[in-house]
Amino acid sequence: MPVSSITSVRSGSSGNDVKELQRALKEKGFDPQGTDGKFGPNTRKAVVAFQRANGLEPDGVVGKNTIKALFGSAPSAPTAPAGPVDGFEGQKYKARGTGYYPDASPLEGGFVDRRDQPLRTLQDFLSGKASYVSVAMDSKAFPYGTKLRIPELEAKYGKRIEFRVVDTGGAFVGKGTSRIDICTANKKASVDSVINGPLTLVRS
Secondary structure (H helix, E strand, O other), X not given: OOHHHOOOEOOOOEOHHHHHHHHHHHHOOOOOOOOOOEOOHHHHHHHHHHHHHOOOOOOOOEOHHXXXXXXXXXXXXXXXXXXXXXXXXXXXXXXXEEEEOOEOOOOOOEOEOOOOOEOOOHHHHHOOOOOOEEEEOOOOOOOOOEEEEOHHHHHHHOOOOOEEEEEOOHHXXXXXXXXXXXXXXXHHHXXXXXXXXXXXXXXX
C-alpha cells in the first residue's frame, strides 16, 4: 500500500497504514518501539513527540498536516532527507552516547566546561532552569558552542531540547563525531538507557 494513500490514523488504528507510519517515525528518529501495524501507546508517544518537534498540534492524531511533515511531497521515498531534518536544516551524524554529571572526581572532571562555564544538565533544562544542555565530544568534532538536536532524547521527553558542544575529555580524543557525553544531574541519571545507546546528532 503506498505511503501516500494514508489519510488519517490514530490510537486504535491498525494495518498497513500504521506500519508505514511507524517505519517513517523510526527513520526520523522518533522510535515507536516496533512496526507491528498497531497504533498503541508507544506509537502515539512517538507521534506526539514528532508533532511537537515540528510545530504541529500535539494531539497524537496523524492527519494531513502531520502526514505532510512526515512524508513531504514524495512520501513513498524511504531515504533520509538531505535538507531539513526534524524541522532543522543540518547534517546528521550517528554517535554512541554516554552520560556524565558534575562531580569533583577525576572520572567526571568537575563542574565547569572547557571554557570554565558551569555545566548545564539535562534535568536542569527539562525543569526550565537552563537554556541548553552541556555535552562533551572530541574537541575537533565541532567548534565550542555548536548547537545539536538529538531526536531520540526529544522523543523520550516529548519536547525540543537544545544541546551545545561545550566540553571534552580524554575519552573523546580522536573519536570525532562518533561519541558524545550528555551532562546529567547525577550518577543515576547518567546511566539512562537512551542516553547510553545509539544516538542521532543533528547539527542546527
